[in-house]
Amino acid sequence: MRESRGSGRPGLAPPRPERGTPPAGGPVPYARRAARLHPGAWWLWALALGTAATRTTNPLLLALLITVSGYVVAVRRPHTPWALSYGAFVKLAAAVLLLRLAFAVVLGSPIPGTHTLFTLPEVPLPDWAQGIRLGGRVTAEGLAFALYDALRLAALLICVGAANALASPSRLLKSLPGALYELGVAVVVALTFAPNLIADVRRLRAARRLRGRPDKGVRGLVQVGLPILEGALERSVSLAAAMDARGYGRTAEVPPAVRRTTAALTLGGLLGVCAGTYGLLTAAGGGYGLPVLLAGVASALAGLWLGGRRTLRTRYRPDPWDARAWLVTASGVAVAALLTLAGSLDPGALRPGVVPLEPPTLPLWPAAAVLIGLLPAFVTPAPEAVRDTREEPTP
Numbered sequence: 001m002r003e004s005r006g007s008g009r010p011g012l013a014p015p016r017p018e019r020g021t022p023p024a025g026g027p028v029p030y031a032r033r034a035a036r037l038h039p040g041a042w043w044l045w046a047l048a049l050g051t052a053a054t055r056t057t058n059p060l061l062l063a064l065l066i067t068v069s070g071y072v073v074a075v076r077r078p079h080t081p082w083a084l085s086y087g088a089f090v091k092l093a094a095a096v097l098l099l100r101l102a103f104a105v106v107l108g109s110p111i112p113g114t115h116t117l118f119t120l121p122e123v124p125l126p127d128w129a130q131g132i133r134l135g136g137r138v139t140a141e142g143l144a145f146a147l148y149d150a151l152r153l154a155a156l157l158i159c160v161g162a163a164n165a166l167a168s169p170s171r172l173l174k175s176l177p178g179a180l181y182e183l184g185v186a187v188v189v190a191l192t193f194a195p196n197l198i199a200d201v202r203r204l205r206a207a208r209r210l211r212g213r214p215d216k217g218v219r220g221l222v223q224v225g226l227p228i229l230e231g232a233l234e235r236s237v238s239l240a241a242a243m244d245a246r247g248y249g250r251t252a253e254v255p256p257a258v259r260r261t262t263a264a265l266t267l268g269g270l271l272g273v274c275a276g277t278y279g280l281l282t283a284a285g286g287g288y289g290l291p292v293l294l295a296g297v298a299s300a301l302a303g304l305w306l307g308g309r310r311t312l313r314t315r316y317r318p319d320p321w322d323a324r325a326w327l328v329t330a331s332g333v334a335v336a337a338l339l340t341l342a343g344s345l346d347p348g349a350l351r352p353g354v355v356p357l358e359p360p361t362l363p364l365w366p367a368a369a370v371l372i373g374l375l376p377a378f379v380t381p382a383p384e385a386v387r388d389t390r391e392e393p394t395p
Contacts, residue, residue, distance in 0.1 A: 037380045039167035041325035046163035048332030049373055052339040053155035056350040057148040060362040061339075061370060062155045068373040069162040076376065077165050078383040081199040088198060089161025093154035100150030105138050109146060111354060113139025144354045171319055196235065200228050258306060266303030272296020324379050331375035338369035 046069065053065050077083045105120070120135035204224045208214070213223075276293025342363065343350045349363040 036168075036171075036319065037328060037376075038319045038321050038325040039169075039172035041321070041328040042167035042376075043163045043172070044329045045332035045373070045376060046159045046166070048329075048336040049162075050156045050159035051336040052370070053152055053159060055336070055339045055343050056366075057152055058350055058352055058360050058363070059148055059151050060360055061350065061366060062151045064362075064367055064370045065155050065335075065373070066158050068370060069159050071374065072377045073162045073165050076380055076383060078168070080168070081196060082169060083165045084198055084202075086161045086165035089157055089164065093157040093161075096157065097147075097150045097154050100146050100153075101143065104142055104146035106134060108133045108136055109139070109142030111139075111142045111145045113141030113355065113357070115140040115357060117143070141354045141357050144357060148352075148354070197228065197232070200231050204228065262303050262306040264303075265299050265306065269296045269298070269300025269303055272299060327379050328376045331372050335369055335373045338372075339366055342366040342369070 049065055049069055053062060056062065073086050077086065117138050117140055119137050122136040123134040125132060125134065201224065204227055208224070272292050273296035276289050276291075276296055279289025279292060339350065342365070346363065349361065350366065352358070352360040
């Protein structure tokens with residue numbers, strides 16, 4: 001009887017893997033890669049939530065924004081080293097919050113208040129330092145104003161951290177236009193440095209604990225720092241070799257007229273975006289702000305399209321921008337647009353005052369608008385259960 005190749009029993013063929021099942025140790029199938037969400041959609045969603053956070057100082061709405069972004073990160077964060085950076089952004093936001101409150105206590109607040117909490121010894125300053133004081137009376141109104149202002153910045157930092165945890169830096173780099181490729185490589189390398197550093201610190205501290213060595217304090221930090229520095233240098237050398245092997249930095253020849261046109265369109269577009277944004281933020285420029293902003297965006301996009309002719313690149317299996325990417329982006333834009341509209345209709349609800357000091361209230365329909373940001377938690381694919389170590393940031 002003929003024995004089938006690769007089978008231990010005569011006459012029996014080896015079992016065929018099921019459709020869509022990756023081979024052991026092999027790459028992830030294209031069908032599974034296509035199921036992932038476009039990284040640009042995550043960034044647009046997170047930046048829109050951050051924009052919504054800048055439109056309000058209501059601590060209840062800001063806490064709701066932080067909760068929404070945190071929930072989406074908790075259920076959709078992939079099992080990759082760069083996804084661990086969300087905790088670092090949360091700690092940075094908490095440090096900013098505490099630092100702002102400390103400044104309000106030590107340096108005082110411009111908000112007048114009548115509810116004195118305590119009084120610090122005041123240090124006399126020279127005449128040229130008028131308007132600045134060290135110590136003195138600390139009021140509840142001043143602390144509340146500092147808390148509202150710091151919570152807005154903390155929410156913005158947490159939204160940026162959500163984008164870093166959800167969007168793959170390497171896949172985001174592949175989606176950039178050719179004109180921004182070199183700049184995108186620098187930004188991606190900078191963004192992936194912190195997550196890799198955090199992963200190295202955790203790995204080395206766990207190894208020292210298993211060996212019974214101290215992993216805390218100054219001694220542990222010094223002994224862990226040298227391997228981390230060595231790993232960072234090895235990673236930079238490997239990255240440089242990979243970039244050189246892929247022909248990074250090579251450009252195509254373009255006519256001088258095209259280069260001048262590209263520079264003029266890009267520079268003019270950026271200036272138009274700045275002028276249009278300023279017009280939208282000021283009351284006097286409401287008439288010309290939107291047209292100038294749209295013209296600037298169109299000019300900048302045209303400049304980027306022409307600038308991409310200098311960089312000859314091909315994309316292997318590009319990430320599709322599908323209906324789910326539109327839904328994720330639209331949910332974040334809807335939150336930002338509705339909070340902006342609520343700020344113009346009812347500014348007192350989104351920017352509660354502190355003089356006189358009153359507890360903030362939660363406006364119902366702006367809070368419901370913030371909940372639209374939860375849509376990505378239900379329309380995007382769940383992360384893989386097995387940690388995927390094959391996806392490393394590459395140029």
